[in-house]
Amino acid sequence: MRVPVAEAHLWSLESPYLYTLVTRVRQGGQVVDEYQTRVGVRTIRFDANQGFFLNGKHEKITGTNNHQDHAGVGTALPDALQDWRIMQLKSFGCNAYRTSHNPPTPELLDACDRLGMLVIDENRLMGITQNNLGDLKRMMVRDRNHPSIVSWSIGNEEWSIEGNELGARIGATMQAFAKTVDSTRAITAAISGGWGQGTSTVIDVMGYNYIGQGDTDAQHAKFPNQPSWGTEEGSTHATRGIYFTY
Numbered sequence: 001m002r003v004p005v006a007e008a009h010l011w012s013l014e015s016p017y018l019y020t021l022v023t024r025v026r027q028g029g030q031v032v033d034e035y036q037t038r039v040g041v042r043t044i045r046f047d048a049n050q051g052f053f054l055n056g057k058h059e060k061i062t063g064t065n066n067h068q069d070h071a072g073v074g075t076a077l078p079d080a081l082q083d084w085r086i087m088q089l090k091s092f093g094c095n096a097y098r099t100s101h102n103p104p105t106p107e108l109l110d111a112c113d114r115l116g117m118l119v120i121d122e123n124r125l126m127g128i129t130q131n132n133l134g135d136l137k138r139m140m141v142r143d144r145n146h147p148s149i150v151s152w153s154i155g156n157e158e159w160s161i162e163g164n165e166l167g168a169r170i171g172a173t174m175q176a177f178a179k180t181v182d183s184t185r186a187i188t189a190a191i192s193g194g195w196g197q198g199t200s201t202v203i204d205v206m207g208y209n210y211i212g213q214g215d216t217d218a219q220h221a222k223f224p225n226q227p228s229w230g231t232e233e234g235s236t237h238a239t240r241g242i243y244f245t246y
Contacts, residue, residue: 023037042147048228068108103142122190157209168197
């Protein structure tokens with residue numbers, strides 16, 4: 001169903017304008033149920049050489065990965081703290097938020113809609129069982145009316161499959177399934193290794209986790225029509241994964 005909006009006020013990072021869509025159920029001429037949905041009108045486009053475009057305007061994506069928990073409160077965040085977090089990130093110069101590594105609470109997405117923050121909405125586990133695809137569909141159906149969401153991520157660092165043929169088949173199947181639910185957004189996956197093979201050969205938008213693990217130029221040369229972005233990176237050297245027993 002298409003709903004025309006004359007002279008629409010577009011949702012953007014600077015002006016995150018939201019409309020209220022009112023759905024009414026009538027019986028015998030009387031309204032028996034009503035539901036209000038906040039929506040935004042905007043266009044998105046990924047280009048393999050020029051990057052990301054919002055409403056036809058090029059936007060350099062500068063974002064962060066964020067787990068839902070917060071110091072002092074765990075995962076049970078008050079709604080006001082969701083707003084505070086997004087406003088703080090915007091004050092730092094961020095314009096994008098990756099929900100690492102599971103679907104977020106809806107209140108976080110509401111805050112991103114209201115305040116103007118792009119979102120990568122991320123699925124928890126890769127797989128093609130009924131449960132796996134069912135989880136992906138539930139996330140997408142729940143969240144697809146949020147204008148802040150510009151991409152669905154089907155998974156993160158599936159080390160055992162991301163660099164082999166099994167990963168390519170699972171990724172292609174999940175991506176094709178996702179597009180039956182929502183064809184308006186690009187599909188991505190956060191890939192930490194095996195670039196040039198496996199999942200990276202089939203995904204709409206290549207997600208690079210830690211560029212020190214591969215050659216991004218080689219990936220682009222091999223797949224020149226595939227857009228890409230950094231889905232996870234650090235600005236420091238660390239000893240993560242190195243442990244000593246005393």
